[in-house]
Amino acid sequence: MLVFTRKLNEAIIIGDGIEIRVLRVGDGSVRIGVTAPGDVKVHRQEIYQLISAANASAATTEHATVERAAERLRSRLSITNAG
């Protein structure tokens, strides 16, 4: 890992056109500004990990349980449509 010391309003540049700037240093937190091209996705790590974990557990759904769930859902939807 590359480690930098940055002062307020100083930045680092990564590759072509990605800039990470220190905007505010507070008590226990740092406010960071990221400038990046539109095709570069920037996410908070914990959000990305939350979605990643949800995707991983969704991918384990077993065939055996699916058709019954689909049937229950179809009967609910037909009741909703009729009502």
Add this chain to the structure above:
Amino acid sequence: MQPELSIETRFGSYPADHGSVVTVADGLPGFECCRRFVVVTGPTLQPFNCLQGLDESRPSFLTLDPRSAVAGYAMELPAADRERLEVVDGDALLWLALVRLDGDRILVNLRAPVVINARRMIGVQLITPESPYSTEHVLSLD
């Protein structure tokens, strides 16, 4: 008339047309190496769809349109994702919430739906910093 493909999923085999491959440029979180998907369904699967990956581990995701699953579901498409999907006015967008089954419970990820622009066959999974929706919304069948 293009010949049909038979797509193997965790939930059985389903037909798909050639040309029905959706590209997700960055993959889905946790499945970044899988970039190509098809969306298939069949009589025993409906109203679910299967979002089937064609690369790497070939993940199968059971999905449901969040707008039909939950009354009043409204998630705005962020501008950056709209751009990624190359959306122009009038494009039909397919919304797919990933589903997990836990015993009798149907858990729907309303927070991070996959959105597909059918005209361009491009998809993205919406990853927003904040959302009123859960990754494990319990679908009420009452």
